[in-house]
Structure formats: structure tokens, C-alpha cells
Amino acid sequence: MRKNETILDNIDWSLILLYFVLTILGLFNIYSASYNEEFPSLFSFSQEYGKQIIWIAVSMFLGFIVLLLESDILWKYAYWFYAVCMLLLIAVLFTREINGARSWLGFGSMGIQPSEFAKLGTAIAISAYISNMNIKLQSQSSAFYANLIVLFPMALILLQPDAGTFVVFTSFLWVFYREGISYDFILGFILRLIPFVDHTRIKIGSNFIPLLIVSGILVVSTLLLSQTTIQFFGMTLPGFWGLIISISVFLILALIVARITVMLRERKKLYYILIVAAIASSSLVFAVNSVFDYLKPHQKERIELFLGLEEDPDGKDYNRNRAMAAVGSGSFLGKGYHKATLASPQQGHVPMQSTDFIFCTLAEEWGFVGGILVLSLFVVLLFKIIQIAERQRSTFTRVFAYSIAVIIFYHLAINIGMTIGLAPVIGIPLPFFSYGGSSLMSFTMMLFVLAKLDSERKNVFR
Amino acid sequence: MNSLEYRKFVVLFFIAITAGVFSVRMFYMQIIDDKWKLRAEEISKYKMTTYPTRGIVYDRSGNKLIANETYYDIMMIEDEISNFDTTLFCQLFKINKEELVEIYQNMVDKQGKDKKGKSNYRKFKPYPLITGLSSDDFSKVATELQKFPGFFENVRTLRKYPQNSGAHVLGYMNEVDGTDLEKDHYYRMGDYIGRTGIENYYEEDLRGRKGVQYLMKDARGNISGSQEESKYDTAAVPGRNLELTLDADLQTYGELLMKGKIGSVVAIEPSSGEILAFVSSPTYDPNLLIGKKIGKNFLTLQEDSLKPLFNRPLQAKYPPGSTFKLVTGLIGMQMGVVDSNRAFSCIKSLVNCHGHPTALSMSDGVKYSCNPYFYQVMSRIVQQGKSRNIFKDSKIGLAEWYEYVRSFGLGQPLNIDLAGDIPGFIPDVEYYDKVYNKAWAFSTIYSISIGQGEVGVTPIQMANLACIMANRGYYYVPHLVKSIKGKDISDRFQEKHYTKVKSEYFNPIVEGMWRVVHEPGGTARRAKTEGLNVCGKTGTAQNPHGEDHSIFIAFAPKDNPKIAIAVYVENAGFGGTWAAPIASLMIEKFLNGEVKQEAKEKRIIEKNFLTDPSIH
Incomplete structure (x- = not known):
């Protein structure tokens, strides 16, 4: 009976719809962001908007092929896909440098960026590897190989160099977190070096990843507060004390809550964890602050510039400054379609406004409303993918879905974040919006592979 | 899991x-x-101000007094320079390579450095490389310049004073300061404003109105288009041209005559109050105070001990000397204390006098400029016997006199169309009460009867007095503006101001003035000019700073006068010797268009009181 069901019956049309909406919005945004008065038609194939139409057509064709293929191919040949991607990443290192990086594999005037496809290849490989692991997957060697699958392309990408894609690959940590891959073997290795600590008793497991992120937030906060002071009961204290005080207050509140809600049996252990966490966080804050004070002025300046504390609007900070001015000038409803005065090709104030800084044109022309709308569409897409992930019986599909969710999320967070001054300026495309064939094809295939896998969720148990 | x-x-x-x-x-x-x-906004928009051309100023016959001169700066944008042929460029501007390097270096240095010591110079921005080319010089390089990418011209205009004269009338302009910016929001930093003279008084007419263009700026700082279809743009409105009452030839001639002398010459057309010449000596070339050189030149002029920047006709207060006897005589007749046929003997014990026949009438009194004559007229004005108390009596008389004198435009600013005219001084009852503790009578204050003592007047007021004499009893507020393009001139310049002395009483006085010049024994025989019927009155004002000031007021011809004039030559002695001939030469120049009395002219032009202080 199931055999009679076609793919069309089981496919998640809302996912496909979201894809179409984002892609079409993206196309029209490029039409404005790289508009050339000499070629007013959207179908001017010499222009970026005309070319993007071709890329959309090619991408959709590829997506269509994906839907027609047997999904067995994916997991059967997962490592072959991965291998091809890695070979391309190696091949690209032997090309000529363009703008200080070897990222393009050219065929005449056309070219592809292997690093865009490497994300997809790596996602498939990781899905295959994790779904093939048995229940004892917490073994050190499994964790090691899973990490290796990610680290290998990262190393190759660093050689190009392409900092943006490198950072995106770290998103796989979230996949490992969800799948419970433990980092205790690495932590144990480090903790072994510290005297009086019994590393064998520390079992953090895959919680290492959120801890890492919380630590990151603490480090950045400490640096941001390093040049400030706060008033506390009449005392003038360095800014980072605000963090220490917050941690202390948080600890006290947590202890009170724990006393009320947690059973006596469990309470002692929880107290212990909370106090250790508070001491560890405070120590981290102290340590970061001391190191920062110890730095030489030029090193401090670089960090401050990176964090946006020191402005150099016409120098090192040029791109971010122009991008933020474009976004800020959009106001509530924007200046109107084709009416950008900063993120427009004629004025050229915002660099790369059709690729890395594509969000500027959107935010300037459609304002807060347009920005929020697109941001919301992405959030809906991400939630949808995670919803799809969690309904799978197949580990392969779930891991794959999580992989593409976090990849898209990282692209979104870094790309939009850098135009609103919340992320460092590292060039990565905004999925479906930035001009470029490689990224569009790669993201399209990610979604269509997911749609294909998802459509078989009922008849596959793997 | x-x-x-x-x-x-x-x-x-x-x-x-x-x-x-x-x-x-x-x-x-x-x-x-x-x-x-x-x-x-800062990044992408550019509010470009378009500057109107400033109004041009002409004299009464259409000669340009103030013009605009166009200058060209050669701008360069370093990033846009390509295939630069140094040799050809140097040839074009007639400089050598070393000079070019130096000019370039100066231009870069001028932009200053930021706080980190990095130059503010930007290769993608335009800067002026060669500045201040005249239109002629620019036209020689204009076509060739197009062959140098990255170079283009920028037009500027500056004021130019083609007559090189009339500095005190025309005034000068300089950059606005904080006070100007606060007072009038029209101005922006770097704008120029008329500071003195006509440039100042008619600033609002001359300046026109700036226009605004809202433009888009691209990433290189180049203008890339207009904003919102130029909806909010406004065009610059050019300034209004002015026609002045000044006669450029007469003005220049007056300045020539006054060379080497300190003082003033003011000539007015009595029938209209139009100022024909306005000479303040020593003067300076108005072209010195233009553009960038103003700072240095202004300082030099300011430090000059002869005070060439001082506007003497408006701001120098002198005693009127014997010219004031005209006023005394007129008031006496109007008040009825004397009549025109009254004789007074020349009693030198009352007040010193020179030897002359007895003045048998008012006209004689004027002709001989007899001090005791006007002493006695004035004593009858002040002490009319209306009160038995001599002190009270003198107050009644002086108060009446004061009102009459004021009606001659004395003791108050005339409010001509130049800023800064001072009131001069005519003493009143209150003043003497304060000085003499209320115990004063004519005998205390008699020197005012002959224009000495406390009486203080400005040369412009004296010229106005000459107009009143010429008009037999009225004047127009002297003014410099004849017409403003597209606008009427102020009504107050067309209003007749009558003195409180009836017209009929002027005849004997005017008769006396004619005789001063034309009859033997008159004090200003040197002013006589064939066929011009000059009427005048000399004055010799004592002053504490040295030699007497030589004064002469006059008008001509006697009937239907065309010109009235006042001449002050400081520390030059008797009025008839220097001031009178200067006045007559001016009158001749104006009425005949040329001067035939060459010996008289030569004597005046060659006289330099600054190097040769002896009088004759």
C-alpha cells in the first residue's frame, strides 16, 4: 500500500514553499542591490540579477533531480560525496589567488566555490557516520572520527583562506551536542595536567558545547566591559565586577530555587555543581580581564576594534560602518524599493552589497519591517527543519536535518549580525539572498535532500 | 537516544x-x-550651496565702482590622474618641476594631520593645486587642461574696485565671525560679509540669496545625482546692482587734491542730497582689502599713524569755526534780535578780530567774517532780557538757540547710508548747567557764537550746512544710493527737512557768501572761479593739537545751485588759503568737467603737509 504513495503525497510542501518565498525575495533584492540603469530588465543576463535567475533555474533543476533519485544513493555513497568535495577543496588550493584567497574553481568565466558544496558533503558524511555508529557511540574513537570528518575540510578551508566558511563549520558542534558526542576525552586530557583534580570524576559529556558557548559569551562580555566602570553601593568598580556581581546574584537565586524545588537527595550534588560553575565563571572573568590589561596597546586596539569598542569609520571599520549606516537609515518602513542611497550600486557606499552585505539593501529599502519579515522567515525555516529532524525515525535524516539547520543558522547569524554590528565582519553569504551560484545551489540541494529524505520518513527505518 | x-x-x-x-x-x-x-546622511548626502553673484556697484554716470572678478583654481584628484606628462604640465603653467613638487607638497601639508600624525590629505578628494588664476591666464590653459585627467578648474569670485578710489564709501568685506553667525543665520562659516561702507550698509541687497542643491554623494565623494528629483532645491538669487550718487571722476579728483593732506572733502547735490564726492584723507586703495591678503594689509593700515582707515567725514569731530557765523546770523534774524541791515562795529576788546572795514550789514559781517559782529548778534540771542535774572535769561535764550541749531542737522547724526556717523556736539542748557554749576551767562559761553568752544561738527554735517545755504533753508538727508535695481530707495532720502529759519533770511547771508569770494576784502578770494558764481564761507578752527584747521564751505552757482561742498584740511591754517581753493577746484571740475585754473591746481596738488608742515 505504501508503495503506491508517491513522493508528492509525503513531501513537506511548507518547506518547499518557504524555499520559494526566500529565493524569490532574494532575487528581487538582488535586482535592486546590483541594479544597472543600462539594463533595466530583470532578465538582463549580463547582470547579476539576470545571472541569478539562471542560478535559480539550475538550482531548482538540481533540486528536482534530487527528488527523483533514490535516497539510498545518499547513504550508500555518502563518503564518496564527501571525498569528491574534499578533492575539490584540495584542487582549489592550486588555483590563482583572487582577492587574497583561493576559493574559486573556474571553468572559463563560470566558477564554483568548493567550500559551499563542502558543507553539504560534510553534512552527508557526518549523517552517515553518526547513523552507522552503534549504541556505544560514546567511545573515544567514534568521537574522534566524527570530529575528524569536520576538521579535515576546516583545515583545507583555512588554507584558502576563508575565515567565514571556517567559522560555519564549527556549527557541526551543535549536531554533536544533539547527538551526544562526548568531549570528555579531550577535556580529560587537559584536566590531567592540572594537579589535585581527578579528571576521571568529571563527566561533562556533550554539555561541553553549551559550556563553551556560555564561556564565549562571558569572555566577550568581560572585554566589552573592560574599559567601563560601574557604581555599586557608592563604590566605583571596574566594569567587569558587574559580571561577578551578576554571577553571585544568579548563584544565590539558583541556590534558593534549588532548595525549594529539588529533593534533598539530589540537592547536595546540585549545590556542588552551581557553586563550582559560579567560581569557574568568575575565575574566567578575572582571567580574561587580567590578560586584557596585560596586552600591548596595539593588541588591545585590535580587540577593541573587533568588538566595535573603538571606531575607525573610514579605515579598518569602513565596511561595518557603511553597512550599519545603511541599515540604520532604513528606519521603520525603509526608503522604498530601488531607492537605497547607501547600499546601492550607483552610490557604492556599502561594499559587496549584492553578496556579503545583501542584507543592507533589504534593511535600507524595506526598513525594520522588511528586515524583521525576512528574519522571521528564516526563523520559521529553521524551526521547520528542526521539527522535521525530530520526527524522523532515521538517524541519518535527523543528523542531516540538524546539520543544515545549524549551517543555515550560522550563515544567518553571522551575515545579518555583521551588518548590525553584532558579529565580526567575515564574509559569508546570506542563504537564498546573496548573489552567487555556488551558495544557492548548495543551499537548494540541502533543502531538497532534506525534503526527499523526509518524504520517506514513513517507510525507512535506518 | x-x-x-x-x-x-x-x-x-x-x-x-x-x-x-x-x-x-x-x-x-x-x-x-x-x-x-x-x-x-553624512556619508551619502551633500547639501551644495550655490552662491549668487554679488551686486555690482556703479557711480552716477554708470562707471563701475565695485565689480566681481573671476578667479580660477586648478583642482586635482590624485587618484584620477593618469599618464601625467610633467614636462607639458610645467610648460603650461610656466613652472619648473621643482616648483611643481613644492606646490604639491604645500597643498598636502595644508590639509593638516590627524591626532595620530597621519595626513588628512586623501587621494580621492579634490584639492586646489594652483590657485588664483585670472580669467585671462585661465583661458590660455583651459583647452590644454582637458588633456590632463584628474585636473579641473574651480571658479571663485572676489570683489574688485576698478577705480582704486572711494575706499571709505565702498568699504570692504571679510569673513564672517562668530557674532555675525549668531546675528544672522543666513551666513555660514567661510562666507564673506560687507564690513564697512556701502558693502556693509547695503549688504542685504548686494548679497542676494544663496541657493541650495540637495545632492547625492557616492563612495568616492563625487556628486552622483540629485535627491528626490530636486524637489527641495532652490536657485541662487543674484544680488541687486546699486547705482551710487557718487561721481567717480570727482571722487578721484578730490582724492588727488587731498594727497599729502589730512582732512575731508564732501560734495553734495543740494537739490537732492546726493553725495557727489566723499573724500577722507589719507585714503587707501580699496583693492588692498580683498580676499586672502586682507589680514596682512588691514594690520598695516591699522597701524599707520595717519589712520587711513578712519572715516573722517563721518566720524571726525571738529569745531566749525567761522562757518558757524552763518548759523548765528540766520538765527539772530529769525528770532528778530537783529535785522539784515544791522551794523556792529568791530570791537576787538569783545573778541579778537583782524583788520577790516566796519560791517554795516549782515552781509558785510559774513564777507569780513567779523568776530565782534557775531559776538554781538549771539549776545542778543542769548540775553533777550526776558528775565531779570541774567542766568535765567541766558537759559531762555540758549534753549531757543539750541532748537534752531538742531534744525540745521547739527548735534545729531544725519543717518546717512553709511554706518557710524557721529552726532557731533551742540551744547545745551543742561550741559552748561553741569559744567558751570548753573551760574553761566552769555559772557561765559560767547565763543560758540563764532563756532569755537564746545561746538563740534563733522565734515558731512558741514557739507549739509552748505546745502541748506544753497537751498535757502532746507536739506535732504545726504545719501549715497541713487537707485537699487528692482527696488525703491528709502523714502527718508526724499523728504525735505526745513530749518526753523525762514527762507527770506537766507538771502542776506547768501549775498555775504557771494561777496566772500568775489569782492575785495572777502576772506576767500582764492575760491573765485570765472563764471561759476561760487558762494562760500571760510573757517579757521583753533584746536589744541597744533596749527588751525583750514575750513571752507561753499556752493555754486549762486542761483539754482548744483553743488555744495565742505572742505576740512587739518592743521593747514587759514580757511581761505587751502580749503577754499580745493573747494573751488572741485566745483570747477564738477560743473565744467575740467579744470582750467592750472596754477591753482598745481599749487594744491604739490602741497604736502605731511612732509612740509609750513603753511604757505
């Missing part, structure tokens, strides 16, 4: 938090905080 399912919430939570933070951030950046909007 189900034990790990809760972790989807951690991932979802993280995504949601990020989206939330981004939304708040965008809301703040785009809606609440203005910082980025202002930054965007």
Missing part, C-alpha cells in the same frame, strides 16, 4: 534568543537611535 531529545529545546532556544537580540538591535538602530541615520 530519547534522553537527548530535550536538547532540541536548547538549540531552538539559542536560535530564538539570537533572533530576539537581532530584532531588538534592529529596532534600536533603525527606529530609536538617530546615530546611524545621521551617519548615513
